[in-house]
Structure formats: structure tokens, C-alpha cells
Amino acid sequence: MSDLGISPIEKRTASEAIVQQIQRLIAEKRFKAGDRLGSERELAASLGVSRSTLREALKTLQSTGIIEVRPGTGTFVCEAQIRPFANIAELGDVEKRKLLQQVSDARKLVDVEVAGVAAQVCNRKLIAEIRRHVDNSRIDVIRVKNEFALDLQFEALIARATGNPYLVELQRVAHEMFARAWTQGGFIPRPASVRMAQHEAIIEAIERGSAADARALMAAHLDLGIMPEVG
Structure with missing residues (x-):
């Protein structure tokens, strides 16, 4: 189905x-x-x-x-503002995109820093788990094409690699809001090939312990933009 x-x-x-x-x-x-x-x-x-x-x-x-x-x-x-738990499916296209941008900005504040911390901590065992996830994503191409959930799982694994339960919990809340806005808004994920290439670059930066590169690459990934060149 x-x-x-x-x-x-x-x-x-x-x-x-x-x-x-x-x-x-x-x-x-x-x-x-x-x-x-x-x-x-x-x-x-x-x-x-x-x-x-x-x-x-x-x-x-x-x-x-x-x-x-x-x-x-x-x-x-008290105030008449659109909130994350509003049903985005009932909003117009402009409002949908505005709300998605807002929830993406909130998610970025967490996930970009999480990537940097993971690179600094460099937990080899958990980083190997992230690497396995990236490798498996290449095999399960059909599922990757249709779901953004694998993106969130990738980033959740990175949060675990920080060893900081508070970052893990902050990320969980941000991801819940993002998932709700994305699914209700009816947006289509980027091509699987682009997302997998970005995942590969991010995990490589974390593996070599480059916090600056990990943050820059994660920010580009969440911006849905072009990957920056890194050293």
C-alpha cells in the first residue's frame, strides 16, 4: 500500500x-x-x-x-499564531511552506550541533552503527525513495553517538514536529541519490573528527541545498 x-x-x-x-x-x-x-x-x-x-x-x-x-x-x-500542532493539511500552500520552514529551522538548531558534537566525541562503536545504516540505505533503495523517516533515523543515530541524553531528547521533539508538518503538508522528499550522498559526506566528516565539516554538511543537508566543499 x-x-x-x-x-x-x-x-x-x-x-x-x-x-x-x-x-x-x-x-x-x-x-x-x-x-x-x-x-x-x-x-x-x-x-x-x-x-x-x-x-x-x-x-x-x-x-x-x-x-x-x-x-x-x-x-x-492570548495570541493568534499558527502552532506546530495545528493541522497543516488544512492550510494553504503558502502557509504550509512557511510552517515547514519554521519547523525546519527549529530542527536545524538541534541537528547541526548534534553532528558537530558527534564528531568531537568520535564514539567509534556508535559511528560504525551509523555507517551500517548508510550502507544499508543503498540496498533498500525503494524504501529510501519514498520515505524521509530514514533521514530522521540517520540523524537519531548521530545523536546517540554524542552520548548526551539531553541532546537525544531535544532532537526527538524536533523530529516529531518536523515529521508532522512534512507528512500533513504533502511534500515530496528529495531524490534518494542526493540524500544518500549527503549522508555519506556527513558520516565521513564525523569519522575523521571534523566538527566544522560535520556541521556545515548537516546544515546544507537540512537546507535542501547544494553541499559545500570541505577540506
Whole structure:
């Protein structure tokens, strides 16, 4: 079924559906900063959910600064910005590309530095694992052509090679946001040959312990641009 471009349906809880619906309404400018969404009772009734489910959704929205819950008064919009957990599939092409660029920038801040740290640490055992992944990617060409997930796995292995669990966790969150934006946006990965060539160059830089080259090559890889020449 993967050859048809069909992806698994995303499973969402009721609270996640509420978060996306409210965020979509805000993104569409139906609510502006300062607008009152309603009381907890009113919102629960309008959405057809329990108040406990609504509270869970509002807690998520409030934690990101999108809304403010004022006890005894109601729920108010703080800012009307598109957030990473908005359903990008419902946005226009310009907004899709803008959101993907934003999430790519966030991912780059993590993955570029991860590549540099991996080169400095130079954990030979884990670097050998990354090398095996790169070599196997050449064999599994059909899968590489259709999936960006192998790119994320490649970078996840590099994070493991740093030996820093905090970098691993930061990267995991960045990758989750990127994967959601990419799949919902319907974008097509670059040719497998280009991605594999970039992976090869990055792992070579890490193997020789060149943090500067590893960072530069990873930045170019995430920019979807031309690989820079390195020494």
C-alpha cells in the first residue's frame, strides 16, 4: 500500500481533537487576541465533550501561551499564531511552506550541533552503527525513495553517538514536529541519490573528527541545498 502514497490514519484523543479545532479557529482569525472563547461549561456543551476532557485540552493550549483560563470569567485568546500542532493539511500552500520552514529551522538548531558534537566525541562503536545504516540505505533503495523517516533515523543515530541524553531528547521533539508538518503538508522528499550522498559526506566528516565539516554538511543537508566543499 505504501506505493500508493497512503499513510496510516493519525489516531487522536478527544482532547487532541479539541486542541486542533480551537487552534484552527484561531489560525483562521475567527478569534483574535483578547477574545473570549466562553466558560468551561459553555465550551464543553458546544464541543459535546466532558468538562474533564475539555480541561485537558485547555491545559495544553494554555501551556503554549495560546489561551488564558481565568477562573470565574472564561477562556481568552492570548495570541493568534499558527502552532506546530495545528493541522497543516488544512492550510494553504503558502502557509504550509512557511510552517515547514519554521519547523525546519527549529530542527536545524538541534541537528547541526548534534553532528558537530558527534564528531568531537568520535564514539567509534556508535559511528560504525551509523555507517551500517548508510550502507544499508543503498540496498533498500525503494524504501529510501519514498520515505524521509530514514533521514530522521540517520540523524537519531548521530545523536546517540554524542552520548548526551539531553541532546537525544531535544532532537526527538524536533523530529516529531518536523515529521508532522512534512507528512500533513504533502511534500515530496528529495531524490534518494542526493540524500544518500549527503549522508555519506556527513558520516565521513564525523569519522575523521571534523566538527566544522560535520556541521556545515548537516546544515546544507537540512537546507535542501547544494553541499559545500570541505577540506
